[in-house]
Amino acid sequence: MSHDFDLLALGAHPDDVEVHVGGILALASDRGMKAGILDLTSGDLGTRGTAETRRSEAQQAARILGVPRIVLDFPDGRFTEEEVYRLRLMAEIRRLRPRLVILPAPDDRHPDHRRSHRLAREAAYYAGLKNYPCDGAPWRPEALAWAGGENPGPPDLLVDVSGVWERRMAAFDAFGSQFTQDASQPATRIAHPAFRRGVLGRAMHWGSLHMCDWAEALWCERPVPPALIQLVDRLNAPA
Numbered sequence: 001m002s003h004d005f006d007l008l009a010l011g012a013h014p015d016d017v018e019v020h021v022g023g024i025l026a027l028a029s030d031r032g033m034k035a036g037i038l039d040l041t042s043g044d045l046g047t048r049g050t051a052e053t054r055r056s057e058a059q060q061a062a063r064i065l066g067v068p069r070i071v072l073d074f075p076d077g078r079f080t081e082e083e084v085y086r087l088r089l090m091a092e093i094r095r096l097r098p099r100l101v102i103l104p105a106p107d108d109r110h111p112d113h114r115r116s117h118r119l120a121r122e123a124a125y126y127a128g129l130k131n132y133p134c135d136g137a138p139w140r141p142e143a144l145a146w147a148g149g150e151n152p153g154p155p156d157l158l159v160d161v162s163g164v165w166e167r168r169m170a171a172f173d174a175f176g177s178q179f180t181q182d183a184s185q186p187a188t189r190i191a192h193p194a195f196r197r198g199v200l201g202r203a204m205h206w207g208s209l210h211m212c213d214w215a216e217a218l219w220c221e222r223p224v225p226p227a228l229i230q231l232v233d234r235l236n237a238p239a
Helices: 016-030 051-065 083-096 111-126 162-173 193-210 226-236
Strands: 005-011 035-039 069-071 098-103 143-146 157-160 215-218
Touching (some): 005 016, 016 035, 016 051, 016 098, 016 157, 016 215, 016 226, 035 051, 035 083, 051 069, 051 162, 083 098, 098 226, 143 226, 157 193, 157 226, 162 193, 193 215
Parallel strands (some): 005 035, 005 098, 098 143
Antiparallel strands (some): 157 215
16 A cells, blocks of 8 residues: 655644744655645644634645645643544544654653654554554554754754745744734743744754755654655755
8 A cells, every 4th residue: 555645744733843844844845745734733722822823824834835734623732642542643644644754852842742742653653553443544654753842962864945945934934823023912932032043043053064054854763764764865855
């Protein structure tokens, strides 16, 4: 059985994916690959914006990147690693059949991100077991990778996203309820100018290691899975 999605990026909340790997998704789309985003929640516990606003911003960001987006209805901050949520995610993996999945960072400061990483790693494995009672035909991604969070160690893989950087940041900025400087709104960490500078600074640093203007980083298990090497080689190949 062949895969449907070349690449699926998973986030706990709308905007998580855009913070770390929006360039990889835009580049994959431009290279003719089928890439997509799967958000577990609509971010309804966020200090700024409503669930409806964040879902609308999420779809606008996905259009900018050129990828489809699915937003599930897990309860923000309250979903668990229990079977009910694992089964929902397993069913989505079986339905979408991604070859590669990018997860949130395992040690990120946000508990939802850490929990999403653990939940998705289990779901990706169990979705491949034919005798596991779950909707859909068995499917297991060939490889998993993950974003590095805000305080990552040395990356395992780097992707040159210089050619799509402006579009990548336009998708980031589509989440105006979260990142726009607005004195009339409550002050939050991610709305502070320093947060955006962190996104830029990390991408410039990864770019300096890759000898390009802007790069995004991925982490994975060792040895690096062949499917992940193939993906990065394809993304880094001259256009």
